[in-house]
Amino acid sequence: ATVKTKTNCVLWSLDRETFQTVQAAQALESRTKSNQYLHEAQCLSALRGYHQRKLGSTMKRTQFLNGEVIVKEGATNSKCYIVESGMVAISSESLGEEELAAKFPVPNKIPYERSSSQSVGSPTASHKTPAIPGGAMVATEGFFLGRQVILGANGVAEADPFDEAAKTSTSTTTMKAVGAVWVSHFDIATFEAVLGPVKEVLSTGIDDDFGSGVGVRELEPVKGLSDSDFEEIAFLGEGAYGKVTLAKCIKEDCRLYGKEYAIKSLSKKQVVEQNHVAQVGSERDMLIELHHPFVLGMEASFQCPDAVYLVTDYVKSVTLFEILYPADESNEIPPEQKKLASRFWAANITEAIVHVHNQGVAYRDLKPENLLVNEQGYIILIDLGFAKKLPYTEVDQDGFEVTHDMTYTLCGTFEYLAPEFFYDGHGHTHAVDYWALGCMVHEMIMGQTPFVDFPGEQDLRKLFLRICKTQYKPVEFDSEFDSKAEIPGEEASACRDLCANLLKAHPTERLGNLAGGAKGITEHPYFGNFDWAAMRSKEMEAPWLPPADFFSSVEKDLLTHDSELEVYEGDPDLFADW
Template identity: 30%
Template sequence: CSFQLLVASFLTAPEGEYIIRQGARGDTFFIFTKGKADVTRFERVGGEAVYVRSLGKGDWFGEKVFQGEDLRTANVIAAEAVTCLVIDLESFNKLIGGFDDVSNKGHEDADAKAKYEEENAFFSNLNLADFNIIDTLGVGGFGRVELVQLKSDENKTFAMKILKKRHIVDTRQQEHIRSEKLIMQEAHSDFIVRLYRTFKDSKYLYMLMEACLGGELWTILRDRGSFEESTTRFYTACVVEAFAYLHSKGIIYRDLKPENLILDHKGYAKLVDFGFAKKIGFGKKTWTFCGTPEYVAPEIILNKGHDISADYWSLGILMYELLTGSPPFTGTDPMKTYNIILKGIDMIVFPKKITKNALNLIKKLCKDNPCERLGNLKNGVKDIQKHKWFEGFNWEGLKKGTLTPPIIPTVTSAIDTSNFDSFPEDNEDPPPDDNSGWDVDF
């Protein structure tokens, strides 16, 4: 049910049926593949339908929709059973991208490619010894995330994720880590934390990433309790942009939650932690059970197979949590949470502070049936962007980075970690070596 992949469809009409009526509005273009039709036009004087011409296999009509004209200027009536290939304007623009954009896009792609090649050349010459550890940004069972500074340029700081190799092997996370590395290195989006390069030794893997010093969104939500609607709208929009980028490449994220959104120094939110992300391609499903219990879509729980629509379910859950301070489905343990999720979003009593339009969008994102979920329909992510809750939102300003964020963090320097919680020093003994070779690509 990946309707967003639809580019064209077929229409069949029996003899005598109107395919198009003069004066009607439409945004579709037709190409005949079988049969014949008559084109007629009502004249102003007398109102009689006048025969204009016949159409047969290989002929087309309705091309003016691509020039912005949606008023039909003639009737098209099947003279015998006909079949037409039908392309709507939305699909055409997705496929072609608009004739005016083609030359500009070529320049932009070339500029971006040159920029990333220069970037890769810079990072490929660096070694672990070129960095000093400044402070700890986060800790977990996998290891730590440290803020590191380039010794040769103190204004250049990065987040270094340090993973225990033996722990990865013991928890059988090798494939997830490999996938995380491949996806993040290829992700060039302003709404996704950049991974510049990786290092390794006998004990650890090191992932050198963009440093976002505005702090975790979860920390801010915890301190504030909940967000205003306009604040929630901004962060939700950042996720929509990140998802649009990933899904256009056939990648599913599967781990949306406030803890995995981090703010840069300007206050823009970026996705981080791609341990559950997977490239599944288009129109395909995957069956791995993963994700945070409160955010897991029902089809994952039921092991029906899932695709990018599971990400849109989690977007609805995120909206609810940002607006209220806690997700809609919560239980005392994961199994109880899953049972509550399977009862559906309609069983949830929404607080009065959630407006009618926000409630409507959350419910459309959290449809039990993935095929009915907003974001997974024919118009894809545009259905979310055009929803009433986003009415008046400056999507173009968000993409260009000119829109003022609702929360602008205080970041005084490239080594300012004040927006992160404090963590104790790492006094653990070093982990055992792992030289099994599964990390050959790092």
């Protein structure tokens, strides 16, 4: 569009980056408040940490103006409100003052009372603040108004009547805005979708995957190694800041002795110049925590004056991308085998992602290029370059520690990005990995991701628009999808249903991020007769094995790729913990 001035004027401009920063800050402040108030609500005391923040992430904000009714006595209501700012009058025609106070006890707060002749604020002729009925309670910032709804859902007899089928409560009170009021809220259906049945959650707690395995590792990384403890065998490829080589450990008193490993070197000079010291250190720390057959973990790290090194297992393999898009058509997987292989790989990927999530890490770059298929036909997840530990804590400009349950960086590969990546200020969690899994399953079945017209399409505007439109319109599937995905003996539409539920625009509706976590995926009909235990132990034979000519021969001539490391003359303390 063209915008022209008709008269002399002064314009204020706000660039997109600043706008995004402001929105993110406001959204974070709102969530931080909501999480704090949820923490203070005694009827939700069973919720702590991650699950409390997960519920907080589902909450929406609404404004009510002077005199507007938030909840009406005798009406049904499913929402649990928290007062973010302003005041709310709570009154009842059927309850006495003591009964009303018992409905809404306020620990460490004094109910605010005024007679019917008094009013709040400074009313004007054009805008009067409504009077508060005598005996009414006034809820101020931080007050949890949803107590009766939660207690009703939890089966407490003294609570307001609750309809289990409709997930609504019949209110015995009226709640009205006194002045302008901002509230945040969730409903019981959302609570149970993301956490589980209220009665179970508040009595027995929650069984969830994310963060459950933090700190659990069978073997600690080997320390005290140097580059002289390895004998280089072959060149494997180029890394972001150096080369990757195949090498054998020659240190006899080390558990790595005699085995071959892939060693990734990173030039200190380049890492510092790119301002990636913290990112590289974070990747190493996350690799230390990951130890799973379907995830490429780290066995050791060390440094020399000019570089740092990551030692990982060496896997003779080919990327899933090369399998899905083979250069030689003769290497294409037969259709019936591809159906079984796609389900097998989807299970492998799910298992890998669940392990990463168990360590409290959002992966954020799931795509075929980051998935290796080994000689046994099993998937191995690699590359934690965009992975992020959640929640994470940082110190704000005022010197206070702030815990973030979401992250705001736009990262990953465009075709696999979830809608929340594009919503300014909304942030994202590990739920983006389940969206990417949905894209991956679709790609394995159809040979392309769900939001492009053909593989490799470069129209990013159309791609982003289609991804964002999923919040209004569900993903559409090709008419041949079911026939290409159907597993013999299983429902024809099972795979399509799995994809559709992984590709839900709102994270609180997305499979994998619901109550029960990844069980929603592993117990889905698409995996109806799938033996997860046999796969996890690698006792299951893969439905398809890569042909021998898929595996590129490693480069034997090290001299061809022999290059001197750039001299690092910076602060050695930046790499002190290596």
